Amino acid sequence: MAQATNMAQTLIRRYFAEHSIVEASINSFNLFVEETLPAIIEENKEVEPTIIPANVEEFKIRLDKIWVTKPEITEADGSTRAIYPVEAKLRKLSYAAPIFMEVSALINGVPRESFKTQIGSLPIMLKSKFCHLHNLSRDELxxxxxxxxxxxxxxxxNGTEKVIVTIEDLASNRLMVEKASMGISKYVGKMFSERGSYKIPHTFEKLKDNIFYLSFTRVKRIPIIPLIKALGLVKDEEIMRFIDLPNNSEVIINLYDFIDIKxxxxxxxxxxxxxxxxxxxxxRLERSQEILDKxxxxxxGGEPEDRLTKAHNLCKYLRRFIMISxxxxxxxxxxxxxxxxxxMPGDLLGDLFRLNMKVLIGDMLYNFQRIVKRGKFPSIRVIIREKLLxxxxxxxxxxxNWVGGRTGVCQxxxxxxxxxxxxxxxxxVSPLSSSQENFQARALHST
Structure with missing residues (x-):
């Protein structure tokens, strides 16, 4: 017994000699800078102003490569040098690195100008790949x-040590069906469909008319069968085959109600x-297709070729809803x-950066259009305000205070x-507020 205890202690010591206790947070931040930042720029790759000079047919601003360097400081005389965390704490400064991006302007598809510019500063997590302390030995530290x-x-x-606290959240893109505590549907299926900047709640219900309904952004309680048919799965027998229930009576009632939709x-x-x-x-058809795609x-997916896959997924969700209800x-x-x-901290920073990138793009468009209205055609260098981000x-x-109304995220x-x-x-931390009486969520779960 004593030998087993000693072996366990040796293994634990050996593990923490090679791995940090905050390794997950550091890896999350590294992933944010290396993968999430470029993905956010890819989502907003091309920007088209609505007001352009009269002699120009098409004008686009293209956002290309984005990268982050190591933390530095610009002194009062304009000189720039590296800064270490201890100096930032003592001088009440922020330990942050500049964010650079390649920006280009295209007139009728032909490049007008292309340059790299600083779009802001990003606070750097200590001991991450982008920190000056990364991989330093004990003596060097x-x-x-x-x-x-x-x-x-x-x-x-600003000289204060801040930590982004990890938040426990419900899994996105998973349908969860449970008994409804209120409302006219006995069971309710809920799911957050998340992709990039979109996180859209979907609600599945069965009302007293025995029809299954789906609600999502801009759409309130629309029957599911017409939705499936609108996505390209038109034949009733195919819908029955994809739902695939031992007893299809509830599905048949829904199909019969919309038998006129051919x-x-x-x-x-x-x-x-x-x-x-x-x-x-x-x-009407064009706008409804746009809403279903988006x-x-x-x-x-958000492309026309993804519609049939969405129809198959709706059949799968409907099957699960019926089986549970x-x-x-x-x-x-x-x-x-x-x-x-x-x-993790990287995910939360991704949410924050995604929102503020849209604010920066909106500000760029406003500045460009304001100058164009005066009869000038500005260089896009002058419309980017690096201090805004x-x-x-x-x-x-x-x-x-974070995206989505969360508070106390950074402490x-x-x-x-x-x-x-x-x-x-x-x-x-749990997203539940202290005023909510949710005893099951606060109890220790067997899993």
């Missing part, structure tokens, strides 16, 4: 004035009228560990003792 036992995994904002155009027309689009038939199950399988447990996800990011990290590190500091760096 002491030489730089750092505590060699400090694990890193936090930021320095093709996808009729289904799209039904959907457009249900949404409330009241133009000519051609415009807002229905965005995690599956009819008691064939048990209802979903939101508190089960497989239905939970952790939003920096101020937005710093403000959120200083106050802890000041508690330094009463070493163990408390390590605990704070690895803390996971």
């Amino acid at each position: 002491i030489e730089k004035g750092e505590d060699p036992t400090d694990p890193g995994g936090y930021f320095v904002i 093709n996808s155009e009729d289904a799209l027309d039904f959907v457009s009228k249900a949404i409330g689009i009241s133009q000519t038939r051609e415009i 807002y229905l199950l965005p995690h599956v 009819s008691g064939m399988i048990p209802q979903d447990d939101k508190d089960h560990f497989m239905n939970k996800r952790l939003k 920096t101020q937005k990011v710093y403000s959120s990290m200083a106050t802890g 000041r590190i508690e330094r009463l003792n070493f163990i408390q500091t390590q605990s704070h760096l690895q803390r996971v």
